[in-house]
Amino acid sequence: MHIHILGICGTFMGGIAAIAKQAGHQVTGCDANVYPPMSTQLEAMGIALTQGFGAEQVELNPDVYVIGNVVTRGKPLMEEILNRGLPYLSGPQWLAENVLRDKWVLAVAGTHGKTTTSSMLAWILEDAGLAPGFLIGGIPENFGVSARLPGRPALDPASESPFFVIEADEYDTAFFDKRSKFVHYRPRTAVLNNLEFDHADIFADLAAIETQFHHLVRTIPGHGRIVSNGRESNLDRVLERGCWTPVERFGADAGWQLGALHDDGGFDVLLDGVMQGTVRWPLLGEHNRLNALAAIAAARHAGVAVGDAIAALSRFANVKRRMELKGVANGVTVYDDFAHHPTAIATTLEGLRRKVGAQRILAVLEPRSNTMKLGTMKAALPTSLALADKVFCSAAGLGWNPAEALEPIGDKARTFSDFDALVSAVAAEARPGDHVLVMSNGGFGGIHQKLLDKLA
Known part of the structure; x- marks a missing residue:
């Protein structure tokens, strides 16, 4: 079959x-x-790419068009597809019908931590020899790719693995299907990691997101399992609307619990107060420890012994763009992180602060997500950045003034409309022993290498 993907x-x-x-x-x-790195990755697979959405692409005559949610009415190619009555469907629908059908789907939903938790879960299953397929919104270092089909399990190499791990996004499916993507996946195992207001461009309020999460809950079978964050009242409210599936909770007084935190960053795992083992790893922050509990619980539902899951996490290599070390120049360490919501910014800084102690942290922020561009979360920014010693914020492309929003933290914060001026200011401020934490959900103009070059 020939598939032409719009928004590839x-x-x-x-x-x-x-x-x-x-x-x-x-x-x-x-x-x-159409530009690197995604364009080069796709071309390396032998996938031909076209710049733009020109109507002439119908001459490719594919069997079906798969439409990404970046595509809107008015795109010439989309209008031509509609006018000619050509076959099309959304990406989540194509995946559900062609890959997920008859699979044991393990879906990870939540405002934060989806990519990391999905990567942990896929790695635990892989380490157990279960050869899962997966589609994750990042590149797990243990795999080097963001997506693959299920493989051949170690104990039954003649068959295909029944398991598929997917990062279950609450963003809408397509311009013609305004349901959240995750309602298409019909998981048997579902992680509900957390729930906060986000995606202000498509959701009016938190209640609207809770409704979509409840739509997901409605699709999980009675013999399935929900692994839910016991610290999240918003998730409790979702489940109280109706739940037909056994629920395990993590992070609360019952269920899966965090035990002692060790000096090397490792931590004990408890289930209903009973010691299960110790995860030994270098990952930072309580948010990652909670992600680990969720992954361990979900993997157990798929048949992986708790001790084996804990051992696997000790070999987990994290995800690109999650506190990823980009380099050290003149004694200054530069990190890249995907954090773009105030809660994620705060937890990322908390993890780094615990690691570096009293050494200075220079936070460099690009408010780039649709929600941040709208200014919906601007009032929460000063508190989220409290653990940084200096803050450098890009003001480019915003409909609000970040200098005003960051006034509560005084002269600790500086804002810049000019990218080069921002880079120069960070480089001028940094001194040996400092840690520069760059936070953005985009490429941020290649700022990491530019900073390293200026610092060298």
Whole structure:
């Protein structure tokens, strides 16, 4: 089958492309921004890419068009598809019908931590010899790819693994399907990691997001399992609306609990107060320890012994762009992190602060997500950045003034409309022993290497 993917360079749609190619389909695609690294990854798979959404692409004559949620009415190609009555469906629908059907789907949902927890879970299953398929919104270092089809389990190499791990996003599916993506996946095991207001461009309020999460809960079978964050009253409220599936909780007084935290960053895992083992790893922050509890619990539902899951996490290598070390120049350490919501910013800084102690942290922030661009979360920024010694914030492309928003933290914060001026200011401020933490959900103009070059 020939599949033409509109919006192919997004992380999710790029994963769809990789899986479709692995399955033996002919895959082509287009996007408004066809550039590295996604373009080079796709081209390396033999996927032909077209810049833009020109109507002439119908001459490719694919069997079906797979539409990403970046595509809107008015795009010439989309209008031509509609006018000609050509077959199309969304990325989540294509995945559900062609890959997830008859699979044991393990879905990880939540405002924060989806990528990391999905990566942990996929790695635990892989380490146990279960060869899961997965589609994750990042690149787990243990795998080096963001998506793949299920493989052959170690104990039954003649069969295909029944397991598929997916990062279950609450963002809408497509312009013609305003349900959250995750309602298409029909998981048997579902992690509900946390729930806060986000995606202000499509959700009016927290209640609207809770409704979508309850739609997900409605799809989980009675013989399935929900692994829910016991510290989240918003998730409790979702489950109180109706739940037909056994629930295990983590992070609270009962269920899966965090035990002692060790000096090397390791931590004990308890289940109903009973010691299960110790995870030994270098990852930072309580948020990652909670992610680990969720992954251990979900893996146990799929048949992985708790001790084996704990041992696997001791070999977990994290995800690109999650406190990723980009380099050290002149004694200054530069990190890259995907944090872009105030809660994620605060937890990321908390983890780094615990690691570096009294050494200075220079936080460099690009408010780039749709929610941040709208200014919905601006009042929470000063508190979220409290653990940074200096804050450098990009003001480019915003409809609000970050200097005003950051006034509560005084002269600790500086804002810049000019990218080069921001880079120069950070480099001028940094001194040996400092830690520069860059936070953005985009490429941020390649700032990490530019900073390292200026610091050298």
